[in-house]
Amino acid sequence: MYKQMKARGEDVVGFGAGEPDFPTPERIKAAGIAAIMGDHTRYTPASGLPSLKEAACLRLKLDCGVEYTPDQIVVASGAKHNVYIALMTLCNPGDEVVILAPYWVSYSEMVQQAGAVPVIVAATEAQQFKVSAAQLEAAITENTKVVMLNSPSNPTGMVYSREELQAIADVCVRRNVYVIADEIYCNLIYDDLEFVSFASLGEDVKERTILINGVSKSYAMTGWRVGYAAANKQIAKVMGNYLSHSTSAPSTVSQYAAIEALTGTQEDIDAMRLEFQERRDHLVERMNRIEGVSCLRPQGAFYVMMNMESFIGKEMYGQMIHDDVDFAKLFLEKGKVATVPCSSFAAPGYIRWSYATSMREIDKGLDRLEQFIKNA
CATH class of the missing domain: 3.90.1150.10 (Aspartate Aminotransferase, domain 1)
Structure with missing residues (x-):
């Protein structure tokens, strides 16, 4: 309307x-133009350019304090696409996926597309819209496969603290469930607040985490359609296989622009x-x-x-x-x-x-x- x-x-x-109302920074646009003029317009590997995977590893180490190798990175057509691929990789029909709410509306729809059952656990305004570990524990059953977490959050803008995330991580490790941690807004944190990546909370946590990120929000690159996921090698390989038989990699030109976004100045x-x-x-x-x-x-x-x-x-x-x-x-x-x-x-x-x-x-x-x- x-x-x-x-x-x-x-x-x-x-x-x-x-999406940000700012234009894509000039240095990133120039990298995209240079890719076109340099004839970098052919197919790339289905899960992304090796150099872009290396750039994602660099950014995750610097911004999130987590170390990954390029074979643990999957590049897809936006963070949203990576969330979808992760769900398709992890879920079988009838599996339950616990979604911490308020949540971005597409989460539950993608869970259902994967044949799984969304289980919504909601936090109130009195909780600053953040679900407690006790609420999560009560929602997990023998059918739970995945927990979905978004911090900073769309739609609330709230950020889970280290202590809150650690309590949630302890539940997930004890109950042996995977976590899709959507951290696409990780660089948009205010008041010098600490950002804590879920995967940084320990090796047991990292092994069960599919970390979602990308260039759309931080670099005003929504239309370029480049996101990436980081996961253990087995999950990353299966996600890559899914890509190879569906959409394959994002635009080659966009991938080269994303390399500049991740490796260039962050001013x-x-x-x-x-x-x-x-x-x-x-x-x-x-x-x-x-x-x-x-x-x-x-x-x-x-x-x-x-x-x-x-x-x-x-x-x-x-x-x-x-x-x-x-x-x-x-x-x-x-x-x-x-x-x-x-x-x-x-x-x-x-x-x-x-x-x-x-x-x-x-x-x-x-x-x-x-x-x-x-x-x-």
């Missing part, structure tokens, strides 16, 4: 995009992170001053979860608000602001705002939120 309104020329503000990441932090601070401060809504201060990624539960069961603009979906739809129709209702993220009563947009647009959206609530 947002795109249709935009196409009609309506002045709609969008906060739904899960562009720092600049983007500082801008995101400034936007976050402004959005959170203003949103918490608006009557009827509130939000936690996210620690990473570029999302804010707005609590709008006070409007459930009330009438706005002649319509009853039954849930966050009703609120988001009405906000778009009457307020001309596009957001994402979080019921599909296992977080009913919340609306996700992405601050991967300009400060001007953030203020515009918040101004409209105030008027939308005031005039209801």
